[in-house]
Amino acid sequence: MTAPLPAAFRTQVVGAALLDDPHRPTAFLAAQRAYPAGLRGLWEFPGGKQExxxxxxxxxxxxxxxELGAHVELLAEVPGPHPQGWPLKDTAAMRVWTGVLAAGSPAPAAGQDHLAVRWVPLGDAAAALALPWIPADLPIVRALLARLTA
Known part of the structure; x- marks a missing residue:
């Protein structure tokens, strides 16, 4: 049995599922963590803590x-099971939005926080899910794929 979710999480995290096209997306952006050591090499949605x-x-x-050197336009939230989004751990939850690069934005780059960034094709859900995702991001990837390929 799953433990009940807390009424509120202490830390609010945000993440971006950037799409290659706002109307007919064929891919979304994933970023490979550089640190901490326990998460190095795992894939995630770019983002961070709300201040x-x-x-x-x-x-x-x-x-x-x-993180990416990119400017983005946000589209729609990928709703999670909690008002604060997707539980990451006992004290943190992440709200995730789809988005696109803003007009004139540079292409996303890995920077210091990530080893690499890559466009993940939406047409091959098995390949997208086969990436070694941070465990807390995997349910979000599934929800994103279901939403965009429906």
Whole structure:
């Protein structure tokens, strides 16, 4: 039996499922973690922690600029099982939005936080799910694939 979710998580994290096209996406962006050692080499949605006084959307735009050197336009949230999104651990949850690169934005680059970034094809769900994802991100990947390939 699964433990009940807390009423509120102490830490709010945000993540971006960037799409290659807002109308007919064929791929989404994944980033390979550089650290900490226990997560090095695993794949995730780019993003990070929301700072005090920041909206989730502003935090996600800031994180994408810092981590990827890219400017993004957010589209729709990928709703999780909790009002704060997708549980990551007992104290943190992540809200995830689809988005696209803003007009004139540089292409996403790995930067210091990631070893690599890659466009993951939506047409091959098995290959997308076969990437070694951070375990907490895997249910989000499944939800994203179901949403975009329906």
């Amino acid at each position: 005090p006084g920041e909206t989730c959307e502003a935090a996600l735009r800031r994180e994408c600029a810092e």
